Each structure stands twice: as C-alpha cells, then as structure tokens.
Amino acid sequence: MLIFEYKLDGSKAQYTAIDEAIRIVQFIRNKCLRLWMDARGISKNDLQCYCAVLAKDYLFATRLNSQARQASADRAWFAISRFYDNCKNHKPGKKGYPRFQHDNRSIEYKQTGWKLEPDGKHITLTDGCGIERLRLMGNKKQHIAAFPTKQIKRVRIVHRADGYYAQFAVQAERKVEHVSTGNVVGIDVGLKVYYTDSEGSTVENPRHYRKAEKKLKRLHRAVSRKQKKSSNRKKARKHLARAYLKVQRQREDFARKTASTLISSHDLIAYEHLQIRNMVRNHHLAKSIHDAGWGTFLRWVRHYGLLHDIPVIAVPPQFTSQKCSACGAMVKKSLSVRTHICLGCGVVLDRDHNAAKNILQEALSSIRGGTGGHLETDRLAL
C-alpha cells in the first residue's frame, strides 16, 4: 500500500460536517463495543450486522456511507481482538481492555462514498453527511489521479491540530532496485546517540523534543493559566497541539530518512528486539526514549527492508551488551558503564559498538541455522 496525503481546503460549514461525521463513526464504534460488553460470544460478523440495526434505530447514522459505518464497526473489533490477542499471548501487565472512545479524529471510507475528480485536485464526499466537494492541497509531485480508482482501497479523512487531511491508500507495489553493497551491519539504538553500528560509526540524536521542550513548557503554562472553558484556553490548547504536531512530524521525518539511508547502503541489517513499552515505564529513560522514537525508526527500517528486499533481522536482547564481541566472555557492567573492557582478551570498545557487533554476530549465526533471531516477514501496515 502506498499512502498519499493531502491537506483539505473547504468552508467552515464543510469542516463542521466532517466533525459531525467523525462523531458518527465514534458513536458506531462505541455502540458496537457496548454490544460486545453486554452480550456473550459476539463475533466480528455480528458487529457488521449490528451496523444495519443501528442505521435503522438512529436516523443520523444513515447519513454516513454504509461502508464507512462498517469500517467503524471494524474499529471496535480491532480493539476487541487486540485485547483477545494480549490475553492469549499472556502479555505482561495490562491487557488493554477495550475502552469507549471520546477523541476520535478520523473517518474511513472504502471504495464508495467519495469521488475523485479527474484533475486529481478535488474530492467529493457523496454520502449524506453534507461534506461534499473539497479541494486537495499537497505535494505537486504526488499524483493520486494517476492511479485507477479501483486501486484506491481506502480514503481516510483526518482532523489534526492544524487542519483537515485526506489520506488515500493505494494498492500498488513500489519496487526498488537494491544496489548490492556487500555490507552487513548490526545496529544498537541508544540514548546517547540515535544508533551505533557494528563498524563503530554513530548517528547523532536529533533531540527534537528537547529542543522544542522549552517552547512546549511555555505553551503548557499558558494553557493552565487560562480560565477553564474560556475561548482563550481553547486557543492556547490549539497552539500547544500544533507545537506537538510539529515535533512529531520532525521525528517521523528523521526516522524515515535515516532508515532509508541505512537500508540503501547495506545488504543485511540486524537490530535488537526491544520491549520498548517496558523500557518506557522506567521514568528516567522515558523522555529520551520517546524523544529518540526508536519504535518509529525500527518500523521504517523494516519497511525499507521489505521494499529493497533485504533481510532485516531482530535478535533477542539477552547479553548483547554484556558479552565480549571479540572472545565471547561475559563482562558484567551496569548501564552507566560506557566502555566495554575485556580482561580476558584485552579488547576495549565503546559499550554500544560492542553491543552492535554482538547483534550482528547473533543475526548471522541465526541465519546459519542457529537459534534466536527471527526474520522479519510481516508486511508493515502503514
């Protein structure tokens, strides 16, 4: 799937209509969830059928396109099945019992309910929500109209802090001819630097959040100073949300570019399979971890790996930092010890460099039929 995104240009009344449609989506999702909570043995199919019942009982719900209504029911099912999966896999900690949503920001249309004009610059929402014709503003290089409508599988309308957007999911395989370099690499994501590779080179941390932190703090203070429910407070909250959005976009952009560079210059990537959720629970580390956005980065690495068709291998995190990459001896060290010094073979390496070497070795031995490490074959859902 390729994703094309455009900002939407419309009138105030149209934006209000989008917000109303978004509320209908939330209403259906929550109603489905309620049904699942109240009755036993509700299946995905039952929720789909329930959509038709809802449309009969609540006239306003019929305004939303029928496929969009079903997509809303699917969202409820998504939350439910994630909860089931977590229980089945005995995930430690909270299992994520589905909750009612109050802050939905998007609608998903499938293949009906919308029409793209041949110029590729306007979209019309044809259902009863009254959104109607909107202008698409975006990168001049992306041409959504170049794809046959049949290939556009999903249109998402999203309300963000700085406006309304349309996302088109296009079924098309992007093929990239990978130019073989003969280089294989292990990477260790860290706090001090973005990552260290097994050759000892590093990519510096951009620390967008830290840089923006002062500004965010000021904006947070501004919000709390304003009277509750006042229009000034609303305005201040909008400013804050926009500042967060900017940081998020910078981080995503950095992660994507760094991952792309890494993949195009190597033939195999190995990384440590981190339980990021568990690490974030440690509050001292939390801010830096969110800042670095490792999860985002590794997702892009896997994505580009698939695109270039090169192996991206996750290895289990045991001992990667303790083991000596030269002789295999265990050299115990706490998190604050930054240098790996092996008294056995005399090797001295930066802690992360040593870990990156171990990660690569682990991945290579797993390919040769060893244990641990698994090939990332899951296709990334963007």
Ligand SMILES: [Zn+2]
């Ligand atoms: Zn050693």
